Amino acid sequence: xxxxxxxxxxxxxxxxxxxxxxxxxxxxxxxxxxxxxxxxxxxxxxxxxxxxxxxxxxxxxxxxxxxxxxxxxxxxxxxxxxxxxxxxxxxxxxxxxxxxxxxxxxxxxxxxxxxxxxxxxxxxxxxxxxxxxxxxxxxxxxxxxxxxxxxxxxxxxxxxxxxxxxxxxxxxxxxxxxxxxxxxxxxxxxxxxxxxxxxxxxxxxxxxxxxxxxxxxxxxxxxxxxxxxxxxxxxxxxxxxxxxxxxxxxxxxxxxxxxxxxxxxxxxxxxxxxxxxxxxxxxxxxxxxxxxxxxxxxxxxxxxxxxxxxxxxxxxxxxxxxxxxxxxxxxxxxxxxxxxx
Amino acid sequence: xxxxxxxxxxxxxxxxxxxxxxxxxxxxxxxxxxxxxxxxxxxxxxxxxxxxxxxxxxxxxxxxxxxxxxxxxxxxxxxxxxxxxxxxxxxxxxxxxxxxxxxxxxxxxxxxxxxxxxxxxxxxxxxxxxxxxxxxxxxxxxxxxxxxxxxxxxxxxxxxxxxxxxx
Amino acid sequence: xxxxxxxxxxxxxxxxxxxxxxxxxxxxxxxxxxxxxxxxxxxxxxxxxxxxxxxxxxxxxxxxxxxxxxxxxxxxxxxxxxxxxxxxxxxxxxxxxxxxxxxxxxxxxxxxxxxxxxxxxxxxxxxxxxxxxxxxxxxxxxxxxxxxxxxxxxxxxxxxxxx
Numbered sequence: 001x002x003x004x005x006x007x008x009x010x011x012x013x014x015x016x017x018x019x020x021x022x023x024x025x026x027x028x029x030x031x032x033x034x035x036x037x038x039x040x041x042x043x044x045x046x047x048x049x050x051x052x053x054x055x056x057x058x059x060x061x062x063x064x065x066x067x068x069x070x071x072x073x074x075x076x077x078x079x080x081x082x083x084x085x086x087x088x089x090x091x092x093x094x095x096x097x098x099x100x101x102x103x104x105x106x107x108x109x110x111x112x113x114x115x116x117x118x119x120x121x122x123x124x125x126x127x128x129x130x131x132x133x134x135x136x137x138x139x140x141x142x143x144x145x146x147x148x149x150x151x152x153x154x155x156x157x158x159x160x161x162x163x164x165x166x167x168x169x170x171x172x173x174x175x176x177x178x179x180x181x182x183x184x185x186x187x188x189x190x191x192x193x194x195x196x197x198x199x200x201x202x203x204x205x206x207x208x209x210x211x212x213x214x215x216x217x218x219x220x221x222x223x224x225x226x227x228x229x230x231x232x233x234x235x236x237x238x239x240x241x242x243x244x245x246x247x248x249x250x251x252x253x254x255x256x257x258x259x260x261x262x263x264x265x266x267x268x269x270x271x272x273x274x275x276x277x278x279x280x281x282x283x284x285x286x287x288x289x290x291x292x293x294x295x296x297x298x299x300x301x302x303x304x305x306x307x308x309x310x311x312x313x314x315x316x317x318x319x320x321x322x323x324x325x326x327x328x329x330x331x332x333x334x335x336x337x338x339x340x341x
Numbered sequence: 342x343x344x345x346x347x348x349x350x351x352x353x354x355x356x357x358x359x360x361x362x363x364x365x366x367x368x369x370x371x372x373x374x375x376x377x378x379x380x381x382x383x384x385x386x387x388x389x390x391x392x393x394x395x396x397x398x399x400x401x402x403x404x405x406x407x408x409x410x411x412x413x414x415x416x417x418x419x420x421x422x423x424x425x426x427x428x429x430x431x432x433x434x435x436x437x438x439x440x441x442x443x444x445x446x447x448x449x450x451x452x453x454x455x456x457x458x459x460x461x462x463x464x465x466x467x468x469x470x471x472x473x474x475x476x477x478x479x480x481x482x483x484x485x486x487x488x489x490x491x492x493x494x495x496x497x498x499x500x501x502x503x504x505x506x507x508x
Numbered sequence: 509x510x511x512x513x514x515x516x517x518x519x520x521x522x523x524x525x526x527x528x529x530x531x532x533x534x535x536x537x538x539x540x541x542x543x544x545x546x547x548x549x550x551x552x553x554x555x556x557x558x559x560x561x562x563x564x565x566x567x568x569x570x571x572x573x574x575x576x577x578x579x580x581x582x583x584x585x586x587x588x589x590x591x592x593x594x595x596x597x598x599x600x601x602x603x604x605x606x607x608x609x610x611x612x613x614x615x616x617x618x619x620x621x622x623x624x625x626x627x628x629x630x631x632x633x634x635x636x637x638x639x640x641x642x643x644x645x646x647x648x649x650x651x652x653x654x655x656x657x658x659x660x661x662x663x664x665x666x667x668x669x670x671x
Contacts, residue, residue, distance in 0.1 A: 041657045063665040074656040077664025085656045090648045101648040158655040174658045251646035255635040263636030265669035266359040285643040285662035299637045301646035365567040449560045468561035474528045493519035496557040
């Protein structure tokens with residue numbers, strides 16, 4: 001999967017003009033940029049404004065969120081809508097106050113991005129006033145770029161993540177629109193955020209499980225490069241799975257029973273998943289598909305495109321082993337204006 | 342569904358709850374909401390013959406709204422209760438002496454119901470039915486700028502009522 | 509007490525929250541938000557009202573509503589019935605309560621039974637996925653192995669799901 005890319009350089013003329021230079025680096029340089037970005041917001045102090053953009057029913061929606069990081073604690077939002085992360089702990093603020101969302105280390109390994117994707121590294125236009133490099137992840141079968149990750153050249157912090165559909169169009173993005181502070185020395189010791197009262201007293205983290213209850217599925221791999229990285233049982237009996245292909249994470253929630261359609265949130269679109277009717281939503285948090293089959297209701301969430309998530313869902317449902325090439329070709333079909341039909 | 346046109350069963354199954362919710366938020370009570378939905382479903386059934394695939398929920402919200410506004414106009418011709426005609430004199434909801442509203446949604450619903458229709462309808466269409474300004478403008482036959490200003494005034498009135506109710 | 513409008517076109521703040529303003533208007537609001545505490549206060553108030561209505565749950569009709577619609581004797585729609593019905597006097601309709609008319613005309617008895625089954629008969633072992641909670645749980649889990657800012661940011665956005 002790794003390729004050496006040719007390096008092309010053009011030098012500017014002496015009148016002070018600089019011609020665009022786009023060094024194309026090895027895939028492992030791109031991978032190290034991604035790896036560095038994974039933890040950069042924990043290493044570096046920062047503050048700014050992040051914007052989430054997503055296409056839904058052909059129309060763009062946006063939301064802006066103030067963010068900051070101090071001493072390894074990442075905070076997003078303000079007022080009655082906030083979340084905070086420090087180490088393995090996650091806290092979410094709701095109307096009734098702070099609640100714990102997670103408090104244990106995760107051990108499941110995610111694949112290296114270059115396992116499934118072709119990566120290239122290049123320069124990009126500045127984002128929020130910062131000099132930026134961009135890692136482009138392309139489908140090895142089609143050469144189409146499907147994800148772009150823009151990182152601050154200096155600190156490695158991810159400045160923007162763009163998800164592209166199979167035609168190469170951006171359909172979702174999250175990134176800084178304003179950077180007030182990024183990097184620099186840390187003046188004080190990190191504050192301990194664990195003074196927030198948890199409204200719910202029970203363990204917030206779903207239990208890691210080795211064996212699934214009868215009737216549930218958790219294939220170790222799902223065609224398309226996805227590897228199981230977490231398997232949990234929630235307090236209400238829901239099985240929670242986390243898959244990753246190195247760049248896209250997909251959560252699968254499985255519940256025993258048939259779907260109560262009238263209980264689903266209103267809105268969304270009807271969607272077909274391998275011959276079964278389901279419902280899909282595009283929201284700030286990603287694409288969500290809900291369907292049921294054989295007395296198990298499944299919900300999948302990811303920031304992948306609708307078409308890719310449908311392909312994941314169909315592959316997950318189907319016990320037959322598909323080759324990755326077949327899954328990609330299914331995904332690449334134009335399935336409808338917004339991929340729902 | 343055929344060619345993107347839903348069957349009547351699909352509308353009732355998949356969107357009945359949505360229609361009832363919009364009707365309830367417009368009308369403010371279950372009895373009127375039931376009548377609204379009943380009439381709206383009659384119009385839906387007949388309209389399905391001419392329905393062109395697009396935003397189904399937008400179409401359904403528009404029908405429910407039209408039924409609601411038809412009823413409002415009918416009642417204005419034969420008023421059964423005093424309706425505030427000066428939007429600046431909206432009164433905040435005042436709970437009865439022994440009525441304890443512990444649910445936030447009851448307060449919000451009461452505040453919504455206290456809004457004059459010209460402000461309540463855009464708020465419900467935007468924040469309950471999730472319609473765009475353009476869709477709301479088309480439903481109500483008013484310019485987008487008017488949608489925007491009525492929506493904004495409606496929200497400010499709501500906030501005023503909610504804060505006064507909580508005080 | 510209603511305040512005087514903050515600015516001549518204060519309603520741009522609602523459009524800003526709804527994503528319905530132009531780029532120029534958005535830039536102007538961003539500038540105002542950065543410099544004016546009063547603008548921030550007004551925006552917060554409007555956002556509060558907006559969020560409060562958006563958080564309202566879906567409303568169910570009373571169970572007898574659907575039962576009543578299905579229970580009455582079927583009456584065919586007259587052949588000369590107008591294709592677009594005239595506005596109905598709802599008070600009169602309430603007194604008449606002939607709910608079966610439209611259902612039978614629309615769907616037929618067999619389909620009515622299907623609707624009754626879907627709406628009225630409790631389905632065995634049905635589940636209602638808490639879609640919003642699952643979306644949040646995904647954000648939390650993905651933030652543990654990916655960039656925390658981009659993964660957690662959606663948790664700070666007003667719920668995109670309404671029940």
